[in-house]
Amino acid sequence: MYSIRYGGRDGQIIQLVEANDLVVVRTQSGKSLSDVKLSEASREAAASLLPVVAFPEADVVVYKVLEAKRAVVKTLRNTIRRLFKKEPAIRFAGRVLKDANTGVIYVYTENFFIKFKDEVSPEKCAAILKEHKLAIAEKLVFAPNSYFAKAPEGTGLDIFAIAETLILVPEVEYCHPELVQEKRYRALHPMQWHLINTKINGNVIEQNVQAEAAWKITRGQGTTIAVIDDGIDIDHLEFNLPGKIVAPRDTIRNTDDPRPRGFGDNHGTACAGVACAAGIGKASGVAPDARLMPIRSGGLGSMAEAKAFAWAADNGADVISCSWGPADGDWSNPNDPLHQTTFPLPDSARLAIDYALKNGRQGKGCIIVWAAGNGNERVDLDGYAAYAPIIAVAACNDRGKRSLYSDFGKAIWCAFPSNDVFAPNLEPTRPLTPGIWTTDRSGSRGYNSGMSNAENSIGDKEGNYTATFGGTSSACPGVAGVIALVLAANPELTVSQVKNLLKNSCDKIDTQGGGYDDQGHSAFYGYGRINALTAVQNAKATAEPIPEVNIAGKAHFNLASSVVLQEGKWTSDAHSNNRLLGLELKVEPASSGIGVQYRLFIQKQGATPFEKNGAFAGTTDARRKIIGFQITLLGAHANLYTVKYSAKVIGKSKIFSGSDGAVCGTSGLSGSAIAEVNIEVLKLS
Incomplete structure (x- = not known):
């Protein structure tokens, strides 16, 4: 020696x-x-x-x-x-x-x-x-x-x-x-296409989450990711480091040994690797310097399940990753009865989740991330992933589209790269990669049993890594890793602030097929594929003092050239034909961290293009009627504010309202003309 x-x-x-x-x-x-x-x-x-x-x-x-x-x-x-x-x-x-x-x-x-x-x-x-x-x-x-x-x-x-x-x-x-x-701790395995642009089998893969770029700011130091799953191989090279493992637990046996036990007890090790593998061997997690809290837990509704959330909250977890849930239907069989079966969230699990959301992180709350499911079905059937405070994660593939099996619906918050299946009747292009490269249960008992020709096809020849992990099971800990980077950059963020920050840190992918609504949400991708670099930059920006801001500017009416916003309100006179034609909105005081985007809906014409920061949106044709509008805050500080707005229409006492990108009025081809507008910007607590 x-x-x-x-x-x-x-x-x-x-x-x-x-x-x-x-x-x-x-x-x-x-x-x-x-x-x-x-x-x-x-x-x-x-x-x-x-x-x-x-x-x-x-x-x-x-x-x-x-x-x-x-x-x-x-x-x-x-x-x-x-x-x-x-x-x-x-x-x-x-x-x-x-x-x-x-x-x-x-x-x-x-x-x-x-x-x-x-x-x-x-x-x-x-x-x-x-x-x-x-x-x-x-x-x-x-x-x-x-x-x-x-x-x-x-x-x-x-x-x-x-x-x-x-x-x-x-x-x-x-x-x-x-x-x-x-310097392997700095490098990525060539197969880790979900973290950095890379070339596999001659194909350039550019559908990653910009993790390596985010690492120039932070690698997740000082944060802890709890992975609640089956056994986790804490003796693996990527986890067996001083200070890497904290508060390990088996809530089934009530011991501090979360290691795999039975045959097939492999899932947790792969998930943990996606989140925070140290990168000293052949795999890096999204947050390689984050600590790992490995928790081996029990089935749905069990006490072991509930105790896992309490353990995580009481022992310092910042993020909780859950890549499990009720049974999925067969993604390829539309007639599978499971596609129509609702699985409610047990009270024991719900209360334990609420405990973690309220008491974790010294009262700021643990952020809980959940795999949406792999049944090509509505996520709202799943009482776990669809629970409102949770971040439900869908899977997208190596071509920047939806993984065919991934669940969908309103509860999807964002997407993360994972594997895909080949179904030529649905998608003629074959997957370019075998899946996600991550840690595997060491030796021959994991997904990859190891063999001389295993490298880059199913894993490494020693059997310590797998190249074929996937599903929303892989996507979920990927987002948990991004959140660890976010909290390393700004540990003061609350649960709601983190959710809003992620919403503003996504890349819109598959814009043709994604079906994004007026608020920028897709049933397949949520607010898009998470961008780790953008998320960390936004988190750093929000760590700075946040000023009080207001929306200012002008409203244009058909019988008046413009009306200056006063105390958040524009009102036309009582004339029955005086109606809104356009808006010019800006944030005051001006700040690089916050901006505003807006558009209006014109009767029989539809939406105008989005404008921002003082530009005119609307119409100069006094014969037209504005029947709706929507306003969205932009920038690194956007997640720390909410904007609320309302409108009255000519001849009616009814008030239309909206907030944070929702349409106020109507976005259709007909409706009543708007005569009064109120806008308010609130700082989130």
Whole structure:
């Protein structure tokens, strides 16, 4: 075992061990092994190597020795090293180290970073380096008295002993070998198309949620996602990290061990990976730095189900992800009787959910996300996903359209990328990907049992990841991950504020087939496919002080050129023919965080185009009648306000009202002319 110290003599120690199945190679030319001239014996040996990671900064590649028998893999590796050292085209073939706890790969060089104490003279620094047979490669500018130094070629693993000796020298402040760490925690697996634009099987997939862009702002630090499901493999590489797992629970057995138990107990591990896999192996969650609260729970209506929500709320969960619910009908069979069967929300579950919504997050409430269902049926049949305070998530596919199985209806709040099925009678285009790449129950007992040709088709060959996860089960924890990013950017948001923020952080997809209504809602996609970057940007903006604002501007009537809004109200005179023709609305005081969008409905003509921030919407034809209008707030702060409005029509006492994008009056081809308008902007509590 080898040690490295960061932070000086009393700093943090990282323990490294030799990886018996890895070898690091640098060719003389910098080319890959397949492109250099090798002897027959070395070429045969190279056939048993699989490249696993490249380090361009060190001009080396790490290869894995493909040998099924663990007992002989080290012997084979050493044989390969001996053969390669005789090859003129290979500069060196060395051993590889990995973190003893996490397995993260390190490549060592024969170089050092050394910082002497500020008061030590340059001459003394040089003398100490020379005494330890180190040559100065570079005097560094970012810290006083710091050097990049080289050991003689061939020093090898003795660099660690040299560093341990130097750190004890009184004049030395910091010293450690140059170690190049594998940066997998920053990377995405090539199959994770739902997080970043990528290319799979020759197809460019651009239907992601902009997660990598959002990570430049936050990766979910300080937030906790509770995944209530079946067993979760907390020993998996992506979760078995210091501080990653918090308050694990099995509410069936009332223990703190949520691990999978029976055969097929695999669903929770995959869901947890979509939400918050750490990204140190082959999968990143949407919020890779968020903590995971794994809760193994029971069936619908059970006490174990209810206790799971209370446990999450009482133990610090910020977001609760639920990828389960009542039985779905057969998505491909329109005559399945389950499509017409209502499943109510049990009182025990409802009260437990209400408890979490009210008491979680120190009174701000846990945000609860639910999978809409996979039955190609109305989501309102499901008392869980359709419960009003919950965020119901639909599934969209790798072509930016609805996944054919995904449930639909008014309760759908947003969509997240997932897999799809091939049904040429409904959609002639085949899915471009096998599904969502995520964590799998380790070894052979998960969805992917592991095999030599598994990589990129059904998962990895070790059986620790699956490429075929999907359904709204996968979409739900994806949105939970986005919410964790949102709360990391602004932890003060309430449940209702988060819901409204998500509403304003979606991309409208499939605009031709989505059937979006006047309020921007689609039965298939909710308010659209969630955009993680937009959501985080909106959350950061709302963390700033929120001012009081008002809607100002003018209203135009047929018998008056314009009337200035006063105290939120425009009123024409009592003349029976004085009617509204147009609006010019703006927010005062002006702010980059809040704007207004509006349009009017003209009798026999329909809607005008949307205008915003002071532009005229309506008609200049005094013969026309305005019979309805709608107003929507825009911008990063929009989710923190609500706009309410009402209107009276000529000759009638009835008042029409609307709010937040709803139509006031009528959007049809006929109706009574509007003569009075009232608008009010309220800050949400």
